[in-house]
Amino acid sequence: MKIALYGGTFDPIHHGHLILAREALEQLALDRVVFVPAARSPFKPGIASTPALTRLEMVRAAIEGESRFELDETEISRGGTSYSVDTALAARERWPGAELWWLIGEDHVSELPKWHRAEELCELVRFAVFARKGAASPEAHPFPRIGRRIDISATELRERVARGASIRYLVPEAVRMLIESHNLYRANS
Numbered sequence: 375m376k377i378a379l380y381g382g383t384f385d386p387i388h389h390g391h392l393i394l395a396r397e398a399l400e401q402l403a404l405d406r407v408v409f410v411p412a413a414r415s416p417f418k419p420g421i422a423s424t425p426a427l428t429r430l431e432m433v434r435a436a437i438e439g440e441s442r443f444e445l446d447e448t449e450i451s452r453g454g455t456s457y458s459v460d461t462a463l464a465a466r467e468r469w470p471g472a473e474l475w476w477l478i479g480e481d482h483v484s485e486l487p488k489w490h491r492a493e494e495l496c497e498l499v500r501f502a503v504f505a506r507k508g509a510a511s512p513e514a515h516p517f518p519r520i521g522r523r524i525d526i527s528a529t530e531l532r533e534r535v536a537r538g539a540s541i542r543y544l545v546p547e548a549v550r551m552l553i554e555s556h557n558l559y560r561a562n563s
Contacts, residue, residue: 376403378475378502379465381410381449381458383528385423386553387436388545390526392443394504397522398477399442402502407477408444408465409433412456416490424558426450435548457490462498474499483515535559 378398384391387409395407411429423429430450437443448464449456458476465474476499478486483503486492503515505523531541536559541550553559 375405375469375472376475377469377472378402378404378407378477379410379461379499380407380477381412381461383415383423384409384411384429384433385528386531386545386549387433388526388528388531390524392436393522393524394520395443397520398502401520402475402518404475406442406444408446409437410446410449410461413449413453414455416455416457428556428558432549432552435552436546438548459491459495459498462495466498476501477504479504483517532559536561
């Protein structure tokens with residue numbers, strides 16, 4: 375079995391995340407992509423994110439009906455700072471013998487050696503890289519590259535909501551409705 379772990383804050387999850395996960399399924403011949411929302415990202419210290427349970431609800435809504443996508447609450451349940459190596463170890467226990475992949479953005483490749491227990495993580499998983507605007511060229515790393523560039527960012531989506539602009543077609547409709555019903559990302563919330 376080939377399983378890819380896809381970590382992130384997913385604040386909010388959007389069509390870019392989903393399209394890239396589908397591309398990873400196809401290009402790497404994966405059996406499953408597991409979305410792993412972070413409790414607290416070590417890469418975004420001091421930045422407040424939407425409450426964990428709300429982000430879980432958005433991911434769950436976004437992947438509903440996609441049989442090869444799965445939500446893993448490991449990092450949220452564990453709490454504190456989320457480290458990929460801890461999640462990979464838990465995945466290794468959950469799926470013994472599976473070929474584990476970790477999906478990362480190309481903009482994180484240069485920082486990979488600085489990740490918490492990076493050498494151990496590299497022994498647990500194989501990496502595949504999503505193309506990112508302004509990131510290093512694909513020749514700068516040895517990892518398979520998921521070859522579709524999607525220019526949607528969660529930061530841009532939060533900013534659009536804050537100024538009252540539409541995010542329709544940028545996020546799944548169920549996610550847009552959750553953002554609206556929870557009054558997320560509004561300037562006055």
